[in-house]
Amino acid sequence: MITPPAQLRDKLREFGQEHVLAWWDRLSDSERQASIEQLRSIDLALLRRLYQQRDQGHPLPQPERIAPVPVARLDATDESTRQAGEQALRRGEVAVLVVAGGQGSRLGHDVPKGMFEVGPVSNKSLFQIHAEKVLALGRRYGKSILFLVMTSPATDAETRAFFADNGNFGLPSEEFLFFCQGTMPALDLATGKLLLEPPGLLFLSPNGHGGSLIALADSGLLDQLVQRGVQQVFYFQVDNPLVKVADPLFLGHHLRNAAEVSSKIVPKEGPIDKLGNLVLIDGRCSMIEYSDLPHDLAQQRDENGQLRIWAGSPAIHIFAVDFLRRATQGALRIPFHLARKKVPYLDANGALVQPDRENALKFEMFIFDVLPLAERWTVVETSRREEFAPLKNATGPDSPETVRQAISNLAADWLEKTGAKPPRRSDGNAAMALEISPLYALDAEELAAKVNATLPVNEPLYLGDALTRREDKGEKVNQSS
Secondary structure (H helix, E strand, O other): OOOOOHHHHHHHHHOOOHHHHOOHHHOOHHHHHHHHHHHHOOOHHHHHHHHHOOOOOOOOOOHHHEEEOOOEOOOOOOHHHHHHHHHHHHOOOEEEEEEOOOEEHHHOEEEEHHHOEOOOOOOOEHHHHHHHHHHHHHHHHOOOOEEEEEEOOOOHHHHHHHHHHOHHHHOOHHHEEEEEOOEEEOEEOOOOOEOEOOOOOEOEEEOOOOHHHHHHHHOOHHHHHHHOOOOEEEEEEOOOOOOOOOOHHHHHHHHHOOOOEEEEEEEOOOOOOOOEEEEEEOOEEEEEOOOOOOHHHHHOEOOOOOEOOOEEEOOOEEEEHHHHHHHOOHHHOOOOEEEEEOOOEEOOOOOEEOOOOOOEEEEEOOHHHHHHHOOOEEEEEOOHHHHOOOOOOOOOOOOHHHHHHHHHHHHHHHHHHOOOOOOEOOOOOEOOOEEEOOOOOOOHHHHHOOOOOOOOOOOOEEEOOOOOOOHHHOOOOEOOO
C-alpha cells in the first residue's frame, strides 16, 4: 500500500492539516498517489497567511482619492498609429490570449462556454468565431499569430477535444497553445481546515481570471513568448464575440505611448451598470467592481450632467510581456481576494454535507489588480455596438438572443457602409439574421472591397467561408464568395 511520505505528514502536522489523511485506508493506490501529488502542490504557509487575513478585506480608498480615468478617443483615420500596430503584427510581436475557463452553467449549457453556438446564421461557436479572427489576422499580415487559450480543470479536456475535432479551425498547430488556469483549495471558515469533497481529495476551485496571468508565467509560456519574439499580449474573454482581436489601431496607440498596459472601456449605460469601473486611485489606473462602488460616487455627475465615473470595462487589454514578467513574480505578484461561499464537504463521519449558509473561504485573483502596477498605461474608448456583447445569461440581457442580434446589427452596419440596404426594425435593430465571417472580412473596409450596393439583403445572409445548408433548422443561407 502506498503511504504518505514522512516529509508530507510532517508538513501537514505543522500546519494543523493532518485530518486530510483520515480516509487513507479507504483509498485505492491510484487515489492515494493523486492525493499525494495534490497535497504536495499546496502552499500551506500561504493558506495560513490568507486565513489570518480573513477579516481584513480590501477596503475602498476614501472618495477624494478616486477620480475619473483619462480616456483617449482614437481617430479611425490615423494611419500612422494604425500602421504601428500593423507592423507589430507583421513582425510576429503580438500574441492573443482568450480566457476560456468558464462553463455555461448560467446558460443551461453544461460544457465550456466557448462551445456555445452564437452565429446567427452559421451557428458557429464562440471558439470558432475567435479562432477565425486570429487566422484571418495572420493571413492579412503575412505572419501567423500565436493563439493562447486558457482553460480550467473543469473545461480543459473538453476544450482540447473540441478544437481537435474541428481541426483547430484552420490554425497551424505550432501557433496554437492551451494552458490551464490554476486552482486553490477552500478552507473551513470557522477553523481554517482544508475541506475535502471526495475522501482523500481537496475541494478545489479556479483561482480567478487574474490566475490566467499567473498560469501563463508558471507554465513557462511567458518565457516561450520572449524566446519567440512576442512583446505584447492581447487579452480578452471568450464570451464576447464582437471583440476586435488584436485591433491594430489600439495596438498602435499602446505602442506609441510605450504603455505597459492598455485597456478599452465602454461608456456605462447608467450609474449601476454591471461593469467594473476604470478609475484613478491616487493617480494610478485601477478598477472598482460595480458592486463595490459607493452609491454616492456612482451617482455623481459633472457640470454637463454626465456620470463622473463612466468608464466601464469590457475586459479587453494589451499587456507588455516585460510587464507581465514583473507582475507575476515576487512582491508584485497579483494578490488573492477572499470570498465567503457555500462549499460541500465531508464531515467527520465521511458524509457529504451540502451547507445552507456560507461555510468556507475561497481565494481568487482578479486581472484588474495588475493595472495599478503599471507605470505607463492608456485607456481607450470603444462602443458596445462595435465591440461588446457578452454572453452570460440564458434569457434577458446578455443572452443568446441579444448576442445574436448584436452580431446581426454589426453586420448590418458594415453592409450599409457598402451602400447595401439591410432592413431595420423600428428600434434600429437588423430585421433579420446577418453574419459576416472573419475569414471573409475583418472590418467594414475589407467588406466594402468585396461587395457593393447591389447586394440584395432581403433574407438571412451569411458572407464568408463555405457553409452547408442547415435543412433541419429551416435556415436558408445566401452566400457570397
